[in-house]
Amino acid sequence: MLAACALAVSAKPAEPLADDEAVEQRLIGIADELRCLVCQNESLAGSRAELAQDLRREIRTLIKAGKSDAEVMDFLVTRYGDFVRYRPPLKPSTWLLWGGPGLLLVIGAGAMVAILRRRENTGPAPLNDVDRARAARLLRGDA
Known part of the structure; x- marks a missing residue:
């Protein structure tokens, strides 16, 4: 109260x-x-x-x-x-204010495309003889 x-x-x-x-x-x-x-x-x-x-x-x-x-x-x-x-x-001193979000969107989309393309081109690394033999032992059940 x-x-x-x-x-x-x-x-x-x-x-x-x-x-x-x-x-x-x-x-x-x-x-x-x-x-x-x-x-x-x-x-x-x-x-x-x-x-x-x-x-x-x-x-x-x-x-x-x-x-x-x-x-x-x-x-x-x-x-x-x-x-x-x-x-x-909209005038020269405010161009970045108006265009900035679109510019950031384009840059982000370009970066994402570049990262995805780079990821596609890199496959798994080839196995050397030691790793191949170890994988074969693991698959057979030999530890």
Whole structure:
């Protein structure tokens, strides 16, 4: 009971939604496309970090100022770089990011084919006379 009471006392009030439901919907749409800079594996919309809350407030301000979604996104990318986007644009600095998985797949498949071909070409080593005689004794039951 004491733990439940302590949690209830320490709980913060819910953050108020925007006055306009359309603004809130646009905010969620934009924030889902952005990475929380503190959590890094969580979207800006789902993060509870203080920086994420500040950025959501900033996005609300920009939306209310009449900025388009693209302008809001450009503002945040200019400020924090392409890292803030979950899907960075395709440009020379991100080619490896976009093409890297395919490149690794091709390299891995090539290595696997080379290893399998090498394994096919190497058969069992031929037996010398001593090993052949020993195998014959073992097969006959002579130890």
